Amino acid sequence: MSAQPSQPVIDIHDVAKIYQMGDVQVHALRGVSLRVFPGELMAIMGPSGSGKSTLMNILGALDVPTSGEYRLDGQEVGRMNDDQLAEARNKKIGFVFQSFNLLPRTSAVANVELPLVYGGISNRRQRAIAALEQVGLGDRLYHNPNELSGGQQQRVAIARALVNTPSIILADEPTGNLDSKSGAEIMRIFQQLNEENGITIIFVTHEPDIAEHTRRIIRLQDGYIISDSRVKNPRRATEQAYTRRARDLTDGNGDRGTVGDAPAGETQTVPASETQTAPAGEVEETA
Amino acid sequence: MSVLESVRIALRALTVNKLRSILTMLGIIIGVGAVIALMSVGQGVQNLVRDQLQSAGSNLLIIVPGRLQDQAGDPRRTRPSQPLTMSDWRAINDPLLVPDVIVAVPEAGGNADVSRGRVSLRIGVTGTTEAYTFIRNYAVVEGTFITPEDVAGEARVVALGSRVATELFDADEYPIGQSIKLNGLPFRVIGVMEEKGGGGFGSFDDLVFVPVTTAQQRLFPYLRSSRGEPTVSLILAKVVSEDLMSAATAEIEDLLRQRHNITYLNEDDFSVINQADILDIFGSIIGVLNTFLGGIAAISLLVGGIGIMNIMLVSVTERTREIGLRKAVGAKRHHILTQFLVEAVVLSLIGGFIGMLLGFVGAQAIASLSADLQAVITADAILLATSFSTAVGLIFGIYPALRAAQLHPIDALRYE
Numbered sequence: 191m192s193a194q195p196s197q198p199v200i201d202i203h204d205v206a207k208i209y210q211m212g213d214v215q216v217h218a219l220r221g222v223s224l225r226v227f228p229g230e231l232m233a234i235m236g237p238s239g240s241g242k243s244t245l246m247n248i249l250g251a252l253d254v255p256t257s258g259e260y261r262l263d264g265q266e267v268g269r270m271n272d273d274q275l276a277e278a279r280n281k282k283i284g285f286v287f288q289s290f291n292l293l294p295r296t297s298a299v300a301n302v303e304l305p306l307v308y309g310g311i312s313n314r315r316q317r318a319i320a321a322l323e324q325v326g327l328g329d330r331l332y333h334n335p336n337e338l339s340g341g342q343q344q345r346v347a348i349a350r351a352l353v354n355t356p357s358i359i360l361a362d363e364p365t366g367n368l369d370s371k372s373g374a375e376i377m378r379i380f381q382q383l384n385e386e387n388g389i390t391i392i393f394v395t396h397e398p399d400i401a402e403h404t405r406r407i408i409r410l411q412d413g414y415i416i417s418d419s420r421v422k423n424p425r426r427a428t429e430q431a432y433t434r435r436a437r438d439l440t441d442g443n444g445d446r447g448t449v450g451d452a453p454a455g456e457t458q459t460v461p462a463s464e465t466q467t468a469p470a471g472e473v474e475e476t477a
Numbered sequence: 478m479s480v481l482e483s484v485r486i487a488l489r490a491l492t493v494n495k496l497r498s499i500l501t502m503l504g505i506i507i508g509v510g511a512v513i514a515l516m517s518v519g520q521g522v523q524n525l526v527r528d529q530l531q532s533a534g535s536n537l538l539i540i541v542p543g544r545l546q547d548q549a550g551d552p553r554r555t556r557p558s559q560p561l562t563m564s565d566w567r568a569i570n571d572p573l574l575v576p577d578v579i580v581a582v583p584e585a586g587g588n589a590d591v592s593r594g595r596v597s598l599r600i601g602v603t604g605t606t607e608a609y610t611f612i613r614n615y616a617v618v619e620g621t622f623i624t625p626e627d628v629a630g631e632a633r634v635v636a637l638g639s640r641v642a643t644e645l646f647d648a649d650e651y652p653i654g655q656s657i658k659l660n661g662l663p664f665r666v667i668g669v670m671e672e673k674g675g676g677g678f679g680s681f682d683d684l685v686f687v688p689v690t691t692a693q694q695r696l697f698p699y700l701r702s703s704r705g706e707p708t709v710s711l712i713l714a715k716v717v718s719e720d721l722m723s724a725a726t727a728e729i730e731d732l733l734r735q736r737h738n739i740t741y742l743n744e745d746d747f748s749v750i751n752q753a754d755i756l757d758i759f760g761s762i763i764g765v766l767n768t769f770l771g772g773i774a775a776i777s778l779l780v781g782g783i784g785i786m787n788i789m790l791v792s793v794t795e796r797t798r799e800i801g802l803r804k805a806v807g808a809k810r811h812h813i814l815t816q817f818l819v820e821a822v823v824l825s826l827i828g829g830f831i832g833m834l835l836g837f838v839g840a841q842a843i844a845s846l847s848a849d850l851q852a853v854i855t856a857d858a859i860l861l862a863t864s865f866s867t868a869v870g871l872i873f874g875i876y877p878a879l880r881a882a883q884l885h886p887i888d889a890l891r892y893e
Contacts (some may be wrong), residue, residue, distance in 0.1 A: 252805065252886050273809045280807020291802045291890065295493060307482065308807040350806070 197264065199357045199390055200226035200249060205258030205268075206413075207244050218244035220413035221258070226358070226392065231384040231424070233393040233401035236410035243362075245410065246394040250285060250360045251278045263357050280309050284351025288363040290343045292335040298322060298346045299331045305354045321349040325379055341372030348379060358390040359383075365400060377403050377427035403427055480819065487820035490792070491827075498824060501788045504781025505828030505869060506835060509862045512774040513836025513854075516861075518843050519763050519770075520853040526759045530752045536719055537612065538578075538726060539750045540569065540712040540733070558746040559737050560708040563689075569714055574732055577717050577725035580608045583689050583709035587697045591685060593645045593657040600641060601684045602659060604692025612713050615681065620653040620668035627667075628688040631695065635659065636668035640682035659687070660696055680849070722751055778865060781828065782873035789821050789877035800881050801889025814882040821874020822867055829866025833859065 207219040219241045226232065236242040247253040248260060251267050254275070260267045263282055270278060279285075284305075292301045302318035311317070322331055325345040335343050344364060351359045361380065365373030381403060383389045393400050401407045402425045409417040491498045543558040566583040568574050575581075586603040609615070610622050617636065627634050637645070637652065646652045652666045664687070673681040693700045693707040700708050716725040726749045733747050793800070800813055840852035 247887050250805070252890075273811075276804060276807050276809045279805060285805050287890070291798065291805075293799060293802070295489070304803065305806040308803070308809070308812055354807075 198225040201261040205255040232406035240410040282357040284356040284359040286361040288366040321353040483819040502828030506832040508777030509832030510835040514839035517840035517852040536716040581714040585709040604689035617668040635664040636686040639672040782869040786873040797892040804886035817878035822870035825870035
């Protein structure tokens with residue numbers, strides 16, 4: 191992305207977030223600046239406690255920073271009230287969660303319609319069907335989530351994130367609950383949406399595997415951005431790639447450490463200083 | 478998002494837990510059902526009383542011994558009641574003494590064994606005079622009613638209420654001229670009355686009518702005053718017209734006070750009642766009843782409302798992640814608030830409607846116990862039930878809905 195458009199879709203400047211937990215202050219973000227331009231495909235990485243969830247919540251307009259500025263599509267989000275944030279989320283952001291978060295006992299198409307319902311948009315059914323067709327679920331429109339596989343459920347969630355034509359899609363560990371084959375399928379859809387439709391996608395993940403599929407990786411640690419690197423040759427998400435990867439792991443060729451581990455294993459592999467104790471340790475500095 | 482859409486979402490949410498929804502509605506169903514049933518029956522009773530009073534003819538005054546109203550009258554000034562006598566009746570019936578009364582009839586009687594062949598009934602016997610049919614708007618369908626000659630001669634003749642006639646005689650028998658026994662005395666049947674039904678305290682159709690003198694002399698010899706004069710249980714007086722009711726009442730009161738030697742300081746020892754008074758008395762009885770029922774209903778609705786609140790709180794907790802997701806995709810506070818509020822209102826409204834239906838069915842069941850009583854479903858009752866159940870839903874739904882609306886999307890999404 192050498193010729194980036196002048197207007198960034200996300201522009202955060204010196205954003206800090208401090209949580210008050212009882213009488214201790216927890217510094218989740220300590221002055222983060224970041225620009226994301228339309229059409230980017232990027233990953234925010236970091237271990238637990240690094241502040242990546244907090245950053246995602248702020249980028250997703252689910253939360254507001256304690257200090258600093260956040261412009262989303264040129265609009266200042268930092269000082270919006272709850273209802274304005276809701277509207278910003280509705281119009282500009284699509285979420286994809288690790289656990290899908292589909293409404294149970296509700297058809298795929300009705301799930302996809304949900305953002306349009308709150309956006310007060312008319313031809314909802316049509317747009318929802320179009321979004322589902324885009325993720326290859328045109329033949330599963332009226333299936334309920336419990337009649338769909340995990341990969342299909344996540345595709346419904348992607349369609350739901352797409353349907354409002356948002357400025358960015360935020361995907362929080364989107365393959366975390368999927369087997370590697372479905373995971374590869376999901377990554378392929380994301381890459382396709384980015385390349386063919388120019389949709390800006392930000393992954394929040396601790397899996398290097400996902401990050402390798404992007405063109406830009408932001409690493410967070412202790413509330414700071416410690417690196418912002420380009421990926422020269424992003425991996426293509428194909429089933430073969432994942433099969434190869436799985437074979438490598440079973441052969442004991444675990445050159446990428448924790449990749450492929452269940453999310454529950456995460457805390458074990460992270461050094462003690464970077465886990466929940468890290469923010470608590472910082473209290474001494476600020477108090 | 479329209480209200481219709483919210484209602485649809487609410488209905489879907491409620492059908493997920495059908496049994497739970499129905500159990501939650503039960504309090505509302507019972508409360509509304511009870512109110513509707515009793516209101517309908519109460520209205521039916523009121524209509525019945527009004528109809529019967531009207532069918533008895535308007536412009537009617539009823540004179541009874543003793544004081545009915547105003548019990549609080551000074552006891553020192555209230556002498557022991559004197560019974561009403563035949564001469565009291567004759568005086569009221571005298572156009573020279575009470576010019577505004579067209580005609581008056583006495584009623585005197587009691588229960589007697591009425592038998593024919595092997596059939597024997599314990600029946601109310603009313604002794605009266607020939608003008609009774611005119612005053613009560615009550616016609617003879619076969620034969621004749623009591624004549625002045627029957628009264629003068631203490632004749633052993635009897636007119637039968639329609640149901641008594643069918644009890645005593647087969648369909649192909651002609652009752653007129655036949656002989657039946659009252660308390661063992663043979664009487665000749667001279668007439669059969671039309672079907673009239675009603676009578677707040679039993680139907681006219683279950684009565685038989687004899688000359689008042691016969692009742693006093695032959696059937697019920699205990700109907701005597703302390704001075705040995707034949708007494709009557711009440712006197713009915715027909716007034717010339719509606720606007721002369723109070724004049725006639727005053728005339729009768731003056732006459733009876735004079736006849737009963739009541740000095741001006743003392744209270745009347747009789748009562749002159751008109752239909753409006755009777756309606757008032759019934760109205761106040763039903764009013765008390767309604768207040769009482771209202772209290773029960775209020776408690777039931779309160780309990781039902783608390784049930785709704787409880788279930789809505791459970792529902793909010795269960796659906797925390799759903800709320801988080803809805804907020805993440807752009808639901809504002811008022812969307813969530815409306816969704817849960819509508820759900821509570823739909824819950825209690827459905828309960829209200831079911832209660833209303835059950836109430837109507839219950840009212841019909843109660844009304845079917847009496848041939849003359851008809852349950853009346855008023856628009857008032859429907860409006861009341863609907864508005865009350867809506868109000869219960871709103872009042873008890875607002876707190877859970879507020880809790881849902883105030884959830885923070887991040888916390889809600891993370892909720893396990």
